[in-house]
Amino acid sequence: MGMTMTQKILAAHAGLERVKAGDLIEAKLDIVLGNDVTTPVAIDVFEKAGFERVFDPEKIVITLDHYTPCKDIKSAQLCKRARDFARIQGVTHFYDVGAVGIEHALLPEQGIVGPGDCVVGADSHTCTYGALGAFSTGVGSTDMAAGMASGENWFRVPSAIRVTLKGKLQPYVSGKDVILHLIGMIGVDGALYKSLEFAGEGVASLSMDDRFTIANMAIEAGGKNGIFPVDERTLEYVRDRFHRPVKVYEADPDAEYEREVVIDLDRLRPTVALPHLPSNTRTVDEAAGIPIQQVVIGSCTNGRISDLRAAATILKGRHVAEGVRCIVIPATQRVYLQCVEEGLSQVFIEAGCAVSTPTCGPCLGGHMGCLADGERAVATTNRNFVGRMGHVKSEVILASPTVAAASAVRGCVASPELL
Secondary structure, three states: OEOOHHHHHHHHHHOOOOOOOOOEEEEEOOEEEEEOOOHHHHHHHHHHOOOOOOOOOOOEEEEOOOOOOOOOHHHHHHHHHHHHHHHHHOOOEEEOOOOOOOHHHHHHHOOOOOOOOEEEEOOHHHHHHHHHOOEEEEOOHHHHHHHHHHOEEEEEOOEEEEEEEEOOOOOOOOHHHHHHHHHHHHOOOOOOOEEEEEEOHHHHHOOHHHHHHHHHHHHHHOOOEEEOOOOHHHHHHHOOOOOOOOOOOOOOOOEOOOEEEEEEHHHOOOEEEOOOOOOOEEEHHHHOOOEOOEEEEOHHHHOOHHHHHHHHHHHOOOOOOOOOEEEEOOOOHHHHHHHHHOOHHHHHHHOOOEEOOOOOHHHHOOOOOOEOOOOEEEEOOOOOOOOOOEOOOOEEEEOOHHHHHHHHHHOEOOOHHHO
């Protein structure tokens, strides 16, 4: 029996000819990632274990993106801890306020991760880099510490689900709709500790940003990772930014999958996830009219330039509804600058939006948009659990940038097609 893409990457990084689902392996890491919330914990573990130096300062990435610019004394102390460690260790890829971006948008943009890599990050949405044909997965801060010290982590090789995409995306339908539809089909534990491997003719119609969004939310179906084949679009994306050798792995024709899920992109409608699970999905037509008080457009899922262009197309010449707050957060400094250069920032401000420096802030109920008791938001973020964006009696509806922008204009869940 052959191997899947994920299994081939893990085998290569473990120095083995082949692996199979369930095997326990020790694999070498290309990148170890942490942020301002998880890195300080990893540093504590690292130091208590007696380690003095990281295995390779060029393979450690630390981004101060969750509670920054620091919202309070505690967050400032966490950032200082990470900042001091990065300086002492000579960490090459350290990103502080003014240069930082939301980590899972920043690393691909900066060419830090690429095809064939084995990446771990102390953040669950590290699975984003599977869009580039890498194996990437979230780990705890203890595993981050072990990775920083040794350059290796233990893994149980995951079994796989093949997600076959047919047709092509229709107007106002994006990668966010694809992944919400998939999670709605299989549930939040439908891919528990499995690899979601995307394939089929429909992959060609997905932009890289669509793929990043889909891979990012593999964890919301319980996935160990999500991964896409490396095609010409992938190679074009990494060509002028990724400077290590590109390693392309392909699933064997006889690779074993636990099941196959088929999605017809031609028939897909804009989709939202109602509270309080990403699997509680409806088409936008079914959810239309639900009143809201806030909209957030941004995050590691949907804060890239194509997302903001899509939102600006809806907001241009229109205004946010009375009683609704709309917060727009470019995912990186480069994206922010593009928004300024292309006039998108002006569109957002004239529409009555607040535009923020890059931060994860509202996604995890940290700052820049926490919800009060009884408030409801439409957000382009990736989670809508109880209390995710603030008060335990608040609600979050997940949506694409165009649905979020249309909802901001209407003051309720709304389809962009009807504006």
